[in-house]
Amino acid sequence: MGLAMAEPVLSFQSVQHRHAIPAPRLFKPWAKRAGPGIVGLSLDLYEGSVLGLIGPNGAGKTTLLRMMAGVLPVQEGSIEGRFDGQGWQPVDDLRQWVGHMPEQVRWQGRTTVYEALSQLGEMRGTSETKIQRLLALVGLRSRKDEALDNLSQGMRQRLSIAAALLGSPKVLLLDEPFNGLDPVAAEAFAALVRTLASKGVSVVISSHMVAQLEGLIDRIGLLHRGQLLDEGPLEDVERRLGLEGRYTITGQGEVDALSFAPADDVLEHHQDDDGWSLTVKQDPQSVLSAAMKAEANLTSWAPVRPNLVEWLCAATGMSVDDISLEVASSAMLPMRSVEVSEDE
Amino acid sequence: MSDLKRIMKVAARIRKERLSGIRLKIMLPILLLFLPGMAWGFSDPNIVLPGGHQPDTAMEVLFYASLGVVFGATMCAVLMAFDGVSKDRASGMLEVRLAQPMPRKHQATALILGHAQSILVPVYALLFASVLVVQYRTGQWPTMIELLVYALSTGLVVFWYTLFALLASTSAREQGTAIAFGIGVWFFFTFLWALVTTMVAYASGVAVGEANDPAWVALEGMLDLLSPNGVYHHLLETQLPTVDRGVHAWQSWLAALLWTVLPWWALHRRMERLVP
Numbered sequence: 001m002g003l004a005m006a007e008p009v010l011s012f013q014s015v016q017h018r019h020a021i022p023a024p025r026l027f028k029p030w031a032k033r034a035g036p037g038i039v040g041l042s043l044d045l046y047e048g049s050v051l052g053l054i055g056p057n058g059a060g061k062t063t064l065l066r067m068m069a070g071v072l073p074v075q076e077g078s079i080e081g082r083f084d085g086q087g088w089q090p091v092d093d094l095r096q097w098v099g100h101m102p103e104q105v106r107w108q109g110r111t112t113v114y115e116a117l118s119q120l121g122e123m124r125g126t127s128e129t130k131i132q133r134l135l136a137l138v139g140l141r142s143r144k145d146e147a148l149d150n151l152s153q154g155m156r157q158r159l160s161i162a163a164a165l166l167g168s169p170k171v172l173l174l175d176e177p178f179n180g181l182d183p184v185a186a187e188a189f190a191a192l193v194r195t196l197a198s199k200g201v202s203v204v205i206s207s208h209m210v211a212q213l214e215g216l217i218d219r220i221g222l223l224h225r226g227q228l229l230d231e232g233p234l235e236d237v238e239r240r241l242g243l244e245g246r247y248t249i250t251g252q253g254e255v256d257a258l259s260f261a262p263a264d265d266v267l268e269h270h271q272d273d274d275g276w277s278l279t280v281k282q283d284p285q286s287v288l289s290a291a292m293k294a295e296a297n298l299t300s301w302a303p304v305r306p307n308l309v310e311w312l313c314a315a316t317g318m319s320v321d322d323i324s325l326e327v328a329s330s331a332m333l334p335m336r337s338v339e340v341s342e343d344e
Numbered sequence: 345m346s347d348l349k350r351i352m353k354v355a356a357r358i359r360k361e362r363l364s365g366i367r368l369k370i371m372l373p374i375l376l377l378f379l380p381g382m383a384w385g386f387s388d389p390n391i392v393l394p395g396g397h398q399p400d401t402a403m404e405v406l407f408y409a410s411l412g413v414v415f416g417a418t419m420c421a422v423l424m425a426f427d428g429v430s431k432d433r434a435s436g437m438l439e440v441r442l443a444q445p446m447p448r449k450h451q452a453t454a455l456i457l458g459h460a461q462s463i464l465v466p467v468y469a470l471l472f473a474s475v476l477v478v479q480y481r482t483g484q485w486p487t488m489i490e491l492l493v494y495a496l497s498t499g500l501v502v503f504w505y506t507l508f509a510l511l512a513s514t515s516a517r518e519q520g521t522a523i524a525f526g527i528g529v530w531f532f533f534t535f536l537w538a539l540v541t542t543m544v545a546y547a548s549g550v551a552v553g554e555a556n557d558p559a560w561v562a563l564e565g566m567l568d569l570l571s572p573n574g575v576y577h578h579l580l581e582t583q584l585p586t587v588d589r590g591v592h593a594w595q596s597w598l599a600a601l602l603w604t605v606l607p608w609w610a611l612h613r614r615m616e617r618l619v620p
Binding site (some may be wrong): 068071072099100102108122163164 | 350353354357361434435436437439440441442443444445446451619620
């Protein structure tokens, strides 16, 4: 489904879940207080879109996904859904509509693939035919009688996604799905995600590796310390944060590549025996002209996406040094607010 | 599919998994030794128990043989259920299960029933064998009421320890803590309860261990209501007219109800708040 036609199916308004952490006192050793988590987060999920939820370790990605999956309670805020062609309605039980694939499920034991899926299907009342179809969809039909202990990591991830799809969800949440996958398995997994999105499923993928989401996501959400810094179509967010139009130009030989562009526009420069590369944040035309004028031997030029640190620096207005990549503390730092227009 | 049917299906899956697991195969010799084995020993026509007592009815023999339930079956219940939740939590499966649209209370009920059934199946089979052993050795059958009370109270005590183990499993972040908690509770009620009784008796000025002192017998009887093993024996004693420890049958059944309902409620509450 094209992005222009995409309609929101699930809307989270100012939702919050803060973890209870121990705060023992003399006469109340079991006391707890609200710790880090998700605070005042609003997010719409669109039919057929793939949202990449990126953030450093401890940003709250897993907490947010668990909350969206109905595994953790929403302590504040509201959730509305628009499923089955009906209007917006409050959602009582997200688990009816959302499929959740947690990070790194260790499927183990002598149980077969089919039995493992059937057992979960019993909890939803899923038919055997549906389970057979799901196994075919994720490419595990020929392995259905294999014991879980004998599965490779890639197959386990496929089984996890099959488990998440048991209820024919309108929204599919994937928590760090590429962890532990080799490139071939990762590509196969990405193809499966694209297939699901093309069928109208709204997919949310969390990752701290932006490069893995390249070419797969059409929307991006930046999460840091439990807050959604910005969210929207990839190009729009890039433009809002001033991260659009980045190119890497490479060439052979030894040249003064830094002279091809104003110093302020140069993001990265490498020179070694094999050649040089220059990453700039401007239209490559002027750089290419300068390079050709200097008779440099060009080999390629291509647009590049910012990495996680660049996204976060741009969204928070903080420097790399200021951004702590440690687990978030309970003190929520005020972030730079970025306007998101209503039509997005 | 109705909620009840779904709960029973999930429970049946747990039961099947546990019954076919290697853990039960390891525990079976223990259960054999403690259940029919004890019944064989106590039904010996020449047996003389401390105090010169000789059991002379089938129910009395079964009552003494219930020591095997207290020592063996309850421990096996703990060993069967100690990782009922913690194993799934460690592997990430708990999150997958909690993400299914089956109410957590129903999941908790299925968990309890599945684990309880998995230990009750071999225990009841061996109890039946015990009754046959007693009949073979003494030539007597217990009455139908005696048999019902024996089966029900044995089922209950095994069920309580299953609940304790599962409760521990929901609190433990790793397997070691879960098993330490489960075995710890079992050890406390099975071995250390006598010490608690003694201490309370001493503090109350009751002569400790005087089996013929009515004050000691009454105190021990009342304190036993606070222990699952004690309640189990009180329930069995309702079928032994010669035993009177100052506790009415209704008090024993009420205590049994509380030992069933309170941990059940606590486990449901834990499951409602469980974070994967």
